[in-house]
Amino acid sequence: MDESSTFRDLTVAQFVQRLASGEPVPGGGAAAAIAGSLGAALVTMVANLSLGRSKYAAHAGLNARVSADAEALADRFLALADEDATAYAGYGAAMKLPRETEAEKAVRAAAIREAAHAATMAPMRTVEACLEVVRLAESLAGRSNANASSDLEVSSLMAVAACRSAAANVYINLPSLGDESRARDLFERTEELADEVERLADRTREVVRGGEAREPLLEARS
Known part of the structure; x- marks a missing residue:
């Protein structure tokens, strides 16, 4: 996407309308990144509601640290939404290249592999960012405003949804990489990250639902 039409500049209603249109972009990858941004924003909110009390x-x-880190994450997800849309558009353009001659077929195949790599790594970065969200959320569980504990749980659930959605976009592009070993490594790495996201989200839910008050983290103690 060009700078004049980034998703961050759209209202919620405008983004939903774009998502529901007959165009392939934005699609699931951008939606996943937006969900991740919402999760990160909720972590920021919970941290801010705890400061000064x-x-x-x-x-x-x-x-204070989590507030700053999560705010930066929320912004990064918005950039990832645009990145994903751009990558998918590039893949679509590669698929439309001519393939009448052997030379054209070779050019097209190379372009598809290159575009598939970009279309794979964009959602992969969303998966990685989701892990950062749940790490921050888990660190606040039992150490932040109890009145916003459900918001903290929602932040983790949003991150899980964003992560698994982005992972689906990673997996769909792997066969087009033209490298089985690389595809297998990316699949396994994505699964590892997604499993860890779910584990931390589960831990956050356990603490929140149990009303557990936790000791300060050693790194946060003065």
Whole structure:
């Protein structure tokens, strides 16, 4: 996408309308990244609702750090939505290249492999960013405003949805890479990351649902 039409500049309603249109872009990859951005934004909100409250003073350093990190993550996801859309558009363009002659077929095949790599790595970066979201959320569980504990759980659930959705976009492009070994490595790495995202989200839910108050993290202690 060009700079004048980035997803960050759209209203929610405009993005939904674009998503529902008959055009292939934006699609599931962009939707996954937007979901990740919402999850990160919720983590920021919970941290901000905890700062300045005496009850959570022992966790002030943690909440301040998480607030800044999650805010940056939310912004990164918006960029990833555009990146995913651009990558998919490039793949679509490669598929439309002429293939009448052997030379054209060779050019097209090379272009598809290159475009498939971009279309694979864009959602892969979304998967990686989702892991950062749930790490931050888990660190706040039991160390942040209890009145916003359900929002923290939702942030993790959004990250899980975003992660598994982005992973689906990774997997669909792997056969087009033209490299079975690379495809297998990417599949296994994506599964490892997604499993860890779900594990941390489960841990966040356990702490939230149990009403557990946790000790300050060692790194956050003064």
